[in-house]
Amino acid sequence: MKVLLVADMEGISGVTLWEQVTPGQSEWQRFRRLMTEDVNAVVDGLMSAGADEVVVVDAHWKSNNILIEQLDERAVLQSGTPAPLSMLEGIQEDVDAAVFIGAHARVGTAQAILDHTWSSNVVSDVWLNDMPIGEFGLNALLSGEFDVPVLMVSGDQAVAKEAKDWIPDIYTAVVKQAKGRYAAACLSPKQSHTLLRETAASALTQWKKSHRPLPIKTTFPVKIQLSLRHTAMADRVQFFPGVTRLDGRMVSFETETMLDIYRLFRAVVALAG
Numbered sequence: 274m275k276v277l278l279v280a281d282m283e284g285i286s287g288v289t290l291w292e293q294v295t296p297g298q299s300e301w302q303r304f305r306r307l308m309t310e311d312v313n314a315v316v317d318g319l320m321s322a323g324a325d326e327v328v329v330v331d332a333h334w335k336s337n338n339i340l341i342e343q344l345d346e347r348a349v350l351q352s353g354t355p356a357p358l359s360m361l362e363g364i365q366e367d368v369d370a371a372v373f374i375g376a377h378a379r380v381g382t383a384q385a386i387l388d389h390t391w392s393s394n395v396v397s398d399v400w401l402n403d404m405p406i407g408e409f410g411l412n413a414l415l416s417g418e419f420d421v422p423v424l425m426v427s428g429d430q431a432v433a434k435e436a437k438d439w440i441p442d443i444y445t446a447v448v449k450q451a452k453g454r455y456a457a458a459c460l461s462p463k464q465s466h467t468l469l470r471e472t473a474a475s476a477l478t479q480w481k482k483s484h485r486p487l488p489i490k491t492t493f494p495v496k497i498q499l500s501l502r503h504t505a506m507a508d509r510v511q512f513f514p515g516v517t518r519l520d521g522r523m524v525s526f527e528t529e530t531m532l533d534i535y536r537l538f539r540a541v542v543a544l545a546g
């Protein structure tokens with residue numbers, strides 16, 4: 274059994290501020306270690322529940338956060354950017370199940386650590402087939418297109434709720450209670466690691482028994498409406514093939530697959546910024 278472990282950084286144990294997750298800033302080195310420890314706890318939980326292979330995706334910023342020299346030796350690390358499928362690189366390679374850790378809530382969520390969707394500087398909001406969507410939903414739907422279920426999420430209580438809205442029977446490990454965008458009551462790393470290990474083991478054990486949760490799917494064609502931060506961003510992307518400008522800051526585009534919309538979304542956000 275092969276599991277893709279997608280690790281973002283904002284929802285890692287103890288993280289509350291941008292300087293803790295921004296390469297080159299003062300606290301990034303400390304939090305790289307904490308991120309690697311969260312990853313290792315989940316790898317251990319998955320392995321104890323019978324996973325044969327765990328591929329860890331370093332899914333934050335330039336994908337150079339996890340300390341490979343401290344990574345559990347049973348895991349393989351997907352590192353560096355850009356990778357063809359970005360946060361989900363590897364999902365296309367015979368994966369049985371996925372877990373998302375260190376996750377964060379979508380842009381505009383109250384009491385959510387570092388809430389944003391893909392880029393704080395570029396993205397004001399996103400809807401997919403008229404449903405508000407953040408990174409969790411985008412990644413879960415792309416996983417679903419490859420028939421891969423998402424078994425677990427970790428982060429604050431806000432992303433746990435967002436994940437349950439998409440996948441009611443997902444396992445959640447809430448390692449901090451957010452009180453605002455930059456403030457949370459955080460478990461100690463030791464407590465957090467126990468919770469992560471046990472949640473990962475329970476999620477995989479349960480999935481082996483029941484094959485629940487199921488992969489999630491959307492309807493096709495799939496349409497994204499993207500509200501950008503500034504009108505100049507819409508000026509830059511409005512002539513991109515397939516993109517329609519709806520108003521000052523809103524653009525939309527439509528494709529026949531989640532894979533195509535995921536790629537187009539990333540391209541439009543990159544070009545807009």
Ligand SMILES: [Zn+2]
Pocket residue numbers: 281282283332333334
């Ligand atoms: Zn991130």
